[in-house]
Amino acid sequence: MHLSIVTPERVVFSDEIEYVTLPTEEGEITVLEDHVPLVGILKPGELVISRAAEMIPLAVSGGVVQVRQQMVTILADTAERVEEIIEERAEEARRRAEQILAEKSFDAVEYAVLSAKMEKELARLRVARKWRKGTGIR
């Protein structure tokens, strides 16, 4: 099964894999070989790729997943490997967003943008913390 993860900035991943676990709006799903064709909305969270007995965790911040025969395409807004997430910076970004959210009043659009940002930063942090401690990547 081939998986490609593309973001507006770059192609993050493109390779043969065994299965992938993704966070969708309805909850976490795992896509294995011969999955039925599917289109789903991703929400910010953790995405785990299993390739040749190796687990690759990524933090995604929403997007679209499309499953076709033997082919999974993920159009993500952003996707980062755990190694790339700088925990301090993510924490700081989250705190900043939280602060702005608490201080000012907004119109609906601004509010939506900010709370989406919060959610995204939280997802990054969660993934980074979990995988660094759990598997001793660092």
Added chain:
Amino acid sequence: MPSTLAIRRQIRSVRNTKKITKAMELVSGAKMRKAVASALATRSYAHCAWDLLQHLATRVDRALHPLLAVRPVRRSAVIIISSNRGLCGSFNAQLAMKGIGAIRRAQEAGAQQVDIITFGRRARDTVARHGYTIHADFPKADITTSIMDIAGIIHVITQGFSDGSLDRVDIVSSSFVSSIKQNIEAWQLLPLVTEGFVRTGITESATKETAKKDSDFSQFVFEPSEQQVLGHIIPRLLETQIFQAVLETEASEHSARMMAMHNATEAASEMVGDLELTYNRVRQSAITQEIAELSAGRAALE
């Protein structure tokens, strides 16, 4: 015969022009690299998005989302993307001409009204000079970096298409092939076409691949629901397409300008060479003349 002084003056002026065009070539070279990098970076995303859009359009009930509708064309819109600055050869003229072609085609196809939307100053001016009324013009930054920069266009067309006042949207843009080749084309954005539709450059391979796999399966599973998924992704995927078209046009613009300036620099060098030759010839003939006069004078004295 012009005087040596006049020729020398002309050489100096051409040399100065050459310095300017050379500098402009270097500047657009740098800008081109930046614009090309950002166009190429988002290309695979746009490519996948377009692929997905086409897939969806064939497989779902078109009544499920207003942007999937197909209606007889009464009012259509043409978006013409161009640059703000000139000095890039025939680039903007070609865009404007393609745009006018697209407008005429829409009129011939039976559209009662064609809205012209321009993004970029050059094509706007040319199209307006040809006597067309511009429906909306959006100011374009020299380098578009964020999708927010084109939010206005997106709003106008998605709104218009959803409420049924627009039935068709075409885009005239340039797709970047290489620094010496740009494809200027008019293509249909809405309604989403699927059958035998090939857009050069970006989507050619994807469309072929799709056609091959079509028989493999029929229906998608949607998560959470068909309606929610379509409502979420279709507007965003469309945005991506327009954004990509803008980025590609910018990359093309800078490469067109670089080529134009390169040609200008070369033409200037050639001109300086020609002028120098003329200058030397004039100088030499003046000397020869003087010598002839001198020796004639001496011969008369003897």
